[in-house]
Amino acid sequence: xxxxxxxxxxVHKKYRDYxxxxxxxxxxxxxxxxxxxxxxxxxxxxxxxxxGGVDRPTKGEVWVAGVRLNDLDDDKLAEFRNRYIGFVFxxxxxxxxxxxxxxxxxPLMLRGVPKAERREAALEALRLAGLGHVDPKRRPxxxxxxxxxxxxxxxxxxxxxxxxxxxxxxxxxDSATAQTIMDTFTMLKKELGITIVMVTHNLELLKYCDGVTxxxxxxxxxL
Numbered sequence: 001x002x003x004x005x006x007x008x009x010x011v012h013k014k015y016r017d018y019x020x021x022x023x024x025x026x027x028x029x030x031x032x033x034x035x036x037x038x039x040x041x042x043x044x045x046x047x048x049x050x051x052g053g054v055d056r057p058t059k060g061e062v063w064v065a066g067v068r069l070n071d072l073d074d075d076k077l078a079e080f081r082n083r084y085i086g087f088v089f090x091x092x093x094x095x096x097x098x099x100x101x102x103x104x105x106x107p108l109m110l111r112g113v114p115k116a117e118r119r120e121a122a123l124e125a126l127r128l129a130g131l132g133h134v135d136p137k138r139r140p141x142x143x144x145x146x147x148x149x150x151x152x153x154x155x156x157x158x159x160x161x162x163x164x165x166x167x168x169x170x171x172x173x174d175s176a177t178a179q180t181i182m183d184t185f186t187m188l189k190k191e192l193g194i195t196i197v198m199v200t201h202n203l204e205l206l207k208y209c210d211g212v213t214x215x216x217x218x219x220x221x222x223l
Contacts, residue, residue: 004063005030005163005195006051011060013046013218020046021057022218028211033189033196035206038215044199045167047215051197052085052165053077065162082111086156090168092148094140094155100126101136104155111159122158128191129154130184146177153184157192164188166198170205182208 006028013021020043028034036044049055050062053069062069065084072080094103104125108118126132129150140148149169156164166185170178182205185196198209206212214221 003030004028005032005065006034006197007061007063008047008051009061009063011047011050011057011062013043013050013055014058020218021050024060024215024218024220026213026220028195028197030195031189031193032210033185033198033208034211034213035209036197036199036213036215037201037203037206041217042215043218044215046218048165048167048197048199051163052087053081082107082159084162086159086161086164088149088152088156088164088166088169090171092140092152094148094151096139096141098139099137100131100134100140100143100151100154103140103151104158107155107159118158121160122154125154125158126151128157128188130180130187144177145173146180149173149177149181150184153181153188157188157194160192162195164194164196166196168199168201170200170202175204178202178205 004027008024008026011021011024024047036047038044050057051064067080069077101122104122105118108121123136126136131147131150131154134147140151170181173181186208188194189196
């Protein structure tokens with residue numbers, strides 16, 4: 001398991017009468033860029049939430065970064081997420097009244113990182129996300145959609161996570177901007193050695209991925 005960042009064994013997830021995942025077994029190598037595809041309702045986001053420790057499986061084992069998440073209580077799980085995992089979503093979830101630098105600093109502030117240290121880390125994250133040329137005092141509303149998504153990526157990597165989980169991160173972007181975001185992910189994988197798992201509907205983006213899992217009705221199926 002040393003070279004695996006993620007390992008799921010016979011994972012099921014049931015919400016009342018609805019079974020979102022039905023026996024998913026999956027291994028994702030450390031430092032890889034893995035994509036999860038499938039139609040709406042196939043269980044993609046549920047899978048991402050279970051890997052990220054946001055949700056728990058009804059049945060099965062979940063290993064991330066060598067830790068069996070099943071064994072963690074809620075407090076330990078929250079601590080694990082904060083330490084090891086960064087999240088990027090289709091919606092940017094930036095705070096309009098804050099500068100882009102303050103938005104990126106936010107998770108570091110919640111960790112209690114001193115001001116000078118978190119400012120340096122946030123500026124480095126913005127640079128890595130391709131925004132080193134942008135005035136960090138600008139507000140999110142002064143940026144394009146692609147730039148706002150890159151701010152969201154910078155916020156996700158500011159804490160130096162081992163794993164980046166992205167849920168339809170290009171869903172609201174045009175094709176050219178989507179490619180820019182994918183180039184950013186590829187660079188982050190190379191520069192930081194980070195493992196990335198991305199859910200997407202856009203099959204054109206699969207060329208960027210090292211591995212692909214297709215879900216249908218909560219099960220892994222052949223591509």
